[in-house]
Amino acid sequence: MKKVYLLGAVFFALFANAQDFAAVSSSQSTQVLLPKAPGVIYSQPIVGTSGIVSDMLANGDFVATADDFILTDNSTISKINITGFQNQGNLETTISTGLIMYIYSDASGVPSGNPSTTAVTPIAKIDISKTSPAYSLVKTATNYVYTVDVPLALGTTLTLNKNTTYWLVFAAKTNLSAYTATTRFNWYTAAVVGNKAKLIDPRNAFGAGATDWTDISSLTADPSFDGLSFSIEGETALGTGEVYNSNKVSISPNPTSDYLNFNSKVQSVQIVDASGRNVSSSKVVNNQIDVRNLTKGIYFVKFQTEKGVQTEKFIKK
DSSP states (O other): OEEEOOOOHHHHHHOTTGGGGEEEESSOOOOOOOSOOTTEEEEEOEEEEEEEEOEEOTTSOEEEEEEEEEBSSOEEEEEEEEEEEOSSSOIIIIIEEEEEEEEEEBSSSSBSOOTTOSSSOOSEEEEEETTSTTEEEEEOSSOEEEEEEHHHHHTSOEEEOBTOEEEEEEEEEESOSSOOTTTSOEEEEEOOOSSOOEEEOTTOTTSSOOSSOEEHHHHHTOGGGGOBOEEEEEEETTSOSTTTOTTOOOEESSSBSSEEEESSOOEEEEEEETTSOEEEOOOOBTTEEEOTTSOSEEEEEEEEETTEEEEEEEEEO
């Protein structure tokens, strides 16, 4: 059961309505992601049980959050995944209408711009509806995962440089008229890497004065909000990405509802969910595994081949 996360006493005394910024799930356990799979070039796994509001209302007002990342290789980005939750559990059916996702350069520890102004041109701007083929929202047993097909959304490839600080900004587009704790989307907290995660509330809807980028941990009086959970997929300059590796074993059908087939001999199959938790170690029979017991959602299947370990993403429908 999810509940409202109460802020620290000092912040609560100053901003009486600001406790609605954050929410937690008492049933979600701390998770650690397995080592990065081929195709996953950056990952910040869920840590803890908290989440922060990251939503755009039906009238266009928004509260957006951001976290930074640095890639170890020059990379072409294929997909970006945002992991969070909604207390009411109907985000994908009646609430979400799309998403906004921006990538900005760094400006001394904060994003160089924000979605409310055109003064700074973002490195990438994605504003799509749920009908876009670049959009995906998958519900798992404990999470919601927004996935953006970046080249499809932008209409072109996106290449980012290594050893460079970038900021990922996200808000779920909704049909809501207020940031109600039970119905809004909350972006999960994660391991803290680099700068502290930020929040911006241009209309000051929460009365906290966070009309420019502000440390989330200062708003919540909780250092666990210094990181947010997301992953980036793509192709590095060394050719280790999932999209372009021609030597890979392929899987089918994808999505699948019952069995996952391999086109070559594999062994030691392990399945993890979108937030990195091990959910199954399946036995391979006739080059296929049974996934009927999995709930609907995004998963990674990690398996041993003659050429080494390979990981592929699939969707259980």
